[in-house]
Amino acid sequence: MARTSAFTVRVQGMTALQRNVRRLKDRELNNSVRAANKAAAEVVKPEAEATAPKGRRDAKSSKRYKPGKLAKSVKVTASVKGAQVKAGSAARVPYAAAVHFGYPKRHIRPNRFLFRAMARKSAEVTETYEREISAVVRQHLEGD
Template sequence: MARDFEVRVDGLKELRAAIRRTKDDDLRKALAQAHKDTADVVAQPASRAAPHRSGRLARTVKPSASVKGAIVRAGRGSSVPYAGPIHFGWRKRRIRAQPLLFRTAGQKQDEYTAVFRDRITRLVRRALGS
């Protein structure tokens, strides 16, 4: 059962719609980059927090971003099929959950909030020509 850690930003949907209406690809790219910068704040320390028996899991922790949001993923692909059981645990197999992504996101909340606020403020000022 996947449980998500999600942060909602009031007004972001309206900002995306306004940027879409301008048809300015640079603003769309800037919004996606703001999301990427935000995801980077969590991805790097989450990678360091991953169990390092072989290091494969840590190498799969990657930030992902689009105009719609920021995501940090771990265990993509068939090379690390144990990523889910490591993160969420597996009671039947007595694997204790190590929610490295959720834990890191909680610890870095002030930092990624500041990064996101800064990037969005710059984007809005740029859009308004200030």
Template sequence: MELSGHVDVSAEVEGLKNLRRTIRQAGGDTKDLRNANLAAAQTIVPIAAGLAPKVSGRLAASIRAGATQKAGMVRAGRKLIPYANPIHWGWPKRHIAPNPWVATAAAANEELWLKVYEQHIDRILGKIEGKKR
């Protein structure tokens, strides 16, 4: 098990590569995809924070969204909170059972973040259609 100190949870969107190519070919800005990915990931942050184990509250406070043009991510932990990864995914050698609160928040609220993502994609496509006219 790699102990990187943080948890990364992401979802793959089918056809995203083709969408990026289509946006580029139509003269659109693929950087808008980063905003769509970030907005979708941000919907999970407060839900995951509510589900996070709370001893000191530092773990819940470390949950944040991130994004690239290719993916949106929800992360927890950092260098000073290295226990996020083993608490989330478990660590059998140390008898730490998994408690995947970030993954649970993302899976249980897929409809919510997917709706936000689709709204952003519709705006991007609307911009492209506006340029064609």
């Protein structure tokens, strides 16, 4: 079951900017906006990697279990509409959702390390996003 983040950054006028970007159909502008989104999300990644549970290997652990795989799986994806910080994958770290959101049947308590990382870095994300989008607007929309 997919769950959405409790943390989002709302930018006043972003919908209008996205609409205008789509109308212009300028590939370079799209790439610049995507890069700005990614730069803002990259601020959260080191904090999420540092606070991700590392786990430990014990006698009952599967031979395939390797501590630290969850922290290494944290990645940033970005598009023109926004960016996301994700952890885990179905093939390599299928237990990421169970760790993050909890799994009561298995007595796994939630460890919302991604949400905490976003909460700690929200001011820095806002500053980075504002700086990056301002640069894109100056470069592409106000003239070269």
